[in-house]
Amino acid sequence: MAGFGQNRHGPERPPARQIRLVVSDMDGTLLTPDKQITPQSMAAAQALQLAGVPLCLVSSRPPGGMEMYFAQLRVSTPYGALNGGTLFNPDRTIRSSLSLAPQTVQEALNLLTAPQVDPWLFRGHEWLVRDARNPLVLAESQTVQSTPTQVGDLRACVHDIGKVTGSTADHAMLQEQEVHIGRKLAGRASVALCSKWFLDITPLHANKGYAVRQLAADYGISVGEVACIGDMNNDIPMLAIAGLAIAMGQSTPDVQAYAHCITTPNTQEGWARAITEFVLPRCHTAPAPHYAPAPANAAPPP
Template structure:
């Protein structure tokens, strides 16, 4: 059900009646498939700001890939990179970070290599790759406007790693690895697809639910007053705890099952509709001048 009523297949807990913070995913959610923010979404974001409701972004992206949209959105709020494992202050300094155990990094690198999946390492503002000329590396570098550092041996850089990412155009292999690596690293790491091209391996408690708790604490509110919007498996930890959870229209049934509402797809102004249909009426603002 998109944009016209509560999701009857959603969670048992009722949606919040008052929202004081919005936390949004980016790719597949706020952004269109060509990584743009529509005019309607910008208007919706500005309406939130006018109503005094902060908008915070949490993404699997490295920090630079999030910061590149701040001027356009006209926001200056804390944000979560690397699936929420590293939180940044509004001045872009690191607020808190979680790291994988070095042995877990080694095990993840070995499992990705065994399936011929290229591995990337992320630590704070740094992105480490084996080959900067790899097509997926170059495509991602353009997307997130971040230049990676080429290293000969990733296994020599296993300390203070916030995320291991597996990247391949073999989507079926990556889907299978989500389950197999997730099983092998159970209790040591979170393993989830962030897109059909990327498998993210992050510290056990470094997920978007953790980020939502941290961001809510920053504003001195409870998670029951937070609205979250997302579309992928890695968004489930935040959708599962938010006072108001909204899944994008193109998301899978498993993701939609965690959401109070399902909005339109990111090709159909789904993010803007989520703000205007489900969130804005719960902000306590009397203004109707948006979109």
């Protein structure tokens, strides 16, 4: 993997000279492996605020699993849950929401039938599971501080679904499923690993790139003025369009190929170092962008 600093094997487009918005992933990026925010990262987040640069979070997590960190970070900005498919205003009301077609949800459930895979459904603030006692459900419930709803048959809950997740401890099998299901649902859904344990299936345009475009538009700036930080395959859509793309040090070469810069891993203050050494030097004096979302029924940016 590449070392800390500018990525010699990164994208051909040059990194932005000025950054006016930061969009960050959470797990594996802002958060340590034990799901904490370090004092150094909190200080870096405050430095962004002092520089007049908003910090927005976009995650595969459900909204409740994101909101639990806002007070600690002292942020009151829009955010994107379910891989960016559901965007929320700073007051936690829904800005916009994309959902999978019911038949696509049904097919996704049919594809996630291996005995070791437990499928979950997400709809707004709802998390629907087959077995609330499943070890992965229990672990995730503690991580995101959310209580799932156990339903008898997920196939009866296929309407207005923002995300289908396949969960398993079999990492190798999940990588194979990412390729297989991605092919089966091509043109109808986005399919990407968000961690070693979770495979996310979201509406075709519900990815972090969509969220970044929407957030930039709502702040009245160009995507070229946005810095994005991430570590997993589901972060690639936003890294691919960011004015400044930063990959975490533990990310794979596939992810790092989209990054202008590589920081250290999330076990070694990678997020704080990315903000301090790559982003803040590009936060030149400029009016702080103002969040002014278009009407909810307006067409999303291309």
